[in-house]
Amino acid sequence: MSLETTYPTRWRRPPRMLRDRRWRFVVQGAVLAYLVLAMGSLDIEWSRVVEGLARGQRFVEGFLQPDFTSRWSDIRQGLIESLTMTLTATVVGVLISVPIGIGGARNLVPAPVYGICRTIIAVSRSLQEIIIAIFLVAMFGFGPLAGFVTLSFASIGFIAKLLADDIEEIDPRQVEAIRATGAGWWQVLHYAIQPQVMPRLIGLSLYRLDINFRESAVIGIVGAGGIGATLNTAIDRYEYDSAGAILLIVIVIVMLAEYGSSYLRRFLQ
């Protein structure tokens, strides 16, 4: 009996997923069919696109030669609104989300509290900022207050969810050690849990500050104040140089916030 079998002389890389050839064929066919269908629904009007390219060029020019001066008072007002809105909304959002985050941690609270807190988190996370803003503008009237409430509400879902997940993953031995000294629930929270999650909570708050500023540039489009309102007006008036200036300011502030918060986080840890 000979042990010789024919091996392929060249090594071929095995497929990474879907090892069965038929399945691969079916999936590839389905993807292709979807792409054809989806592309068909796009309905591109090329004449309009060509017409728009000139406008696009003007926008790029405006971006390269931004005009900070002629609408400066509007931009300043929008920026002040955005920045104050961002800070107050983050502070209030964190203050509200800390108890909700603690309530959403399965290892700390009884099941009913857990259910309620996780529901609040789910509701806050599933609604888009801009949709909340539409309703809050209808309720509170135009202006930064509506934006402040929107951002606070959106911050709750974000921070409370991540905080709750973080508390669930803490080292249980530290809790046990503190509890063994006869500590009550509040003392366990203060001495065993807070030191473990505090660096992360600070990091999350700074990150949310950054997100809130970016969002504040958007919710102005539906009337909730801030730099977004100024930007919307500039684009509506076809003042692309002012719009470019606003976008550049937003990008620079976001970059500064990102570098600042990463520096601050390193400093705190």
Place this chain on the structure above:
Amino acid sequence: MKPTLVPPDAPTTYADVWTFRTPRARLALWFGWLALVALFVYCWQVMNADTMWVFVADAPGQAADLGSRMWPPSMAYLPELMAPLWDTLNIATLGTLGGVIMAVPVAFLAARNTTPSRVWIRPVALLVIVTSRSINSLIWALLLVAILGPGLLAGVVAIALRSIGFVGKLLYEAIEETDARQVEAISATGASAAQRLDYAIVPQVMPAFWAIALFRWDINIRESTILGLVGAGGIGLKLQASINVLAWPQVATILLVILATVLVSEWVSARVRQAIM
């Protein structure tokens, strides 16, 4: 003289009661909180200088009024929403696809271990990523509707441009975290730079790549539901139209459809992620 282990500036007496922090740390902490509160109050006052508190006091009444108008949602409107919903899904999917295709080269140019030039090309790639990340897709859509005209195309391009930054950032971090030993092993066989990329780096980042793409698709579904507010197609157009004519029961229906879509997409992406991981 015997060497001593006690540092020269050690206190001679200790407090009887253990405290969590030293007095200096406590003072710094209180000062920090005070500064934060002061900043908050100041910002609050600047922000609300022009607020009409009459409207705010009226808000609960307005909310109740709006709620009563929205309920019950108009179910007859549901069939009309199916075509825009399909458009929304297409915006998200095609936008994610376009964004991922553009983000992959950017990510390889931005990663420290694969970039051709750390001094010249890497900062440019990072700038592309930051620019794309700091501008929300709604603002991209606002610009693109002005340039390309209203319609799905503006939405797709807006989603794609916004996705570059997100996918690019997470992907280049994944590339930087790859195991250098595998790259070394492949280059020891005499592989060229392109082969190193193909056989050592790509297989390592592939799981992360799929997870990132799916995650972004999930986010894009959310974002594409509102792009219609500025004219970029999808279900948001219907939302805007219904709000403009104050057809609140229709608004309620649209919101429910959006909520259902978001939940389904979240479920789908979670399932797929489990399957491929």
